[in-house]
Amino acid sequence: MKVLVTGGAGFIGSNFVLRMREQRPDWSMTVLDALTYAANPATLAPVAGDVEVVKGSVADADLVDDLVGSHDAVVHFAAESHNDNSLSDPSPFVETNVVGTFRLLEAVRRHGTRLHHVSTDEVYGDLALDDPARFTERTPVNPSSPYSATKASADLLVRAWIRSYGIPATVSSCSNNYGPRQHVEKFIPRQITGVLDGVRPKLYGTGTNVRDWIHVDDHNDAVVAILEHGRVGETYLIGADGEADNLSVVRLLLELMGQPTNAYDLVPDRPGHDLRYAIDSSKLRAETGWAPRFGDLRQGLADTIEWYREHESWWRDAKAETERAYALLGR
Numbered sequence: 335m336k337v338l339v340t341g342g343a344g345f346i347g348s349n350f351v352l353r354m355r356e357q358r359p360d361w362s363m364t365v366l367d368a369l370t371y372a373a374n375p376a377t378l379a380p381v382a383g384d385v386e387v388v389k390g391s392v393a394d395a396d397l398v399d400d401l402v403g404s405h406d407a408v409v410h411f412a413a414e415s416h417n418d419n420s421l422s423d424p425s426p427f428v429e430t431n432v433v434g435t436f437r438l439l440e441a442v443r444r445h446g447t448r449l450h451h452v453s454t455d456e457v458y459g460d461l462a463l464d465d466p467a468r469f470t471e472r473t474p475v476n477p478s479s480p481y482s483a484t485k486a487s488a489d490l491l492v493r494a495w496i497r498s499y500g501i502p503a504t505v506s507s508c509s510n511n512y513g514p515r516q517h518v519e520k521f522i523p524r525q526i527t528g529v530l531d532g533v534r535p536k537l538y539g540t541g542t543n544v545r546d547w548i549h550v551d552d553h554n555d556a557v558v559a560i561l562e563h564g565r566v567g568e569t570y571l572i573g574a575d576g577e578a579d580n581l582s583v584v585r586l587l588l589e590l591m592g593q594p595t596n597a598y599d600l601v602p603d604r605p606g607h608d609l610r611y612a613i614d615s616s617k618l619r620a621e622t623g624w625a626p627r628f629g630d631l632r633q634g635l636a637d638t639i640e641w642y643r644e645h646e647s648w649w650r651d652a653k654a655e656t657e658r659a660y661a662l663l664g665r
Contacts, residue, residue, distance in 0.1 A: 341412030343373035392434030402441035424480035431484035449503040456482035460608035468612040508572040513550035514641035539603035541581030544610035549628035559622035573613025574626035
């Protein structure tokens with residue numbers, strides 16, 4: 335199978351490419367990536383020569399049409415994804431997440447190519463901290479930020495193209511990913527690399543916001559399960575039952591890194607910061623047989639810490655630029 339991976343030099347996409355090179359050696363993969371600040375071409379060095387990398391935007395209609403037409407399937411990871419950045423300038427989020435998805439859908443419609451669209455649980459808004467409910471495939475979208483609004487818009491486009499044009503597509507919404515090769519602007523790698531540099535972690539507000547954490551390998555294994563065993567036209571939620579508030583995550587990171595568990599600072603909260611995410615992935619598990627390999631957050635975080643310890647050259651330059659940007663925001 336020839337597979338086009340959009341956003342394949344970013345965090346989740348690059349981990350997908352590297353993992354599939356080992357697990358699906360019969361696949362021929364092409365990466366389409368704009369190679370913005372959030373992508374690191376060095377990540378794909380281990381598969382250089384085996385995987386073609388095309389620099390370009392998913393919003394480039396002609397380029398997308400050419401690539402989609404020569405592949406059997408598209409896995410669409412490409413997205414602007416950082417909430418703070420979307421608050422500062424929403425325009426790249428509209429261009430990539432909405433217009434880019436539209437371009438892909440039109441190409442898929444012309445060529446009949448199989449599409450899997452990767453989304454986020456943030457499209458559903460948030461849950462109260464004391465609410466026992468979890469998001470399901472039937473939860474109405476209720477986005478809180480420009481980022482999540484553009485992802486919700488993209489999801490609705492995919493579902494409309496499935497219903498109106500019968501394109502062969504599936505959608506997945508996943509909980510918060512963590513693991514190797516994640517940009518240091520994100521919560522967990524920012525704290526890990528900060529502690530490695532002797533800097534105390536910073537928590538928005540009081541750290542009570544809850545996220546449902548999943549290791550990136552478990553997410554990507556679920557994407558493959560949907561491609562190979564999911565029902566075309568369906569949406570699946572991907573989660574590993576990893577709910578934890580941000581304060582607990584920071585304390586666990588400090589413990590695993592040999593630091594006092596109270597060695598953190600509180601900073602002003604982000605506007606519109608969602609309270610709690612929680613995923614019910616029972617449909618995915620029942621229909622595909624998928625189950626997470628990292629069932630324990632402690633195990634996954636220990637694995638992630640070790641990767642950042644051993645790959646300082648991968649994150650060092652991005653770290654300095656990221657902290658300058660956060661300093662301007664007072665966070």
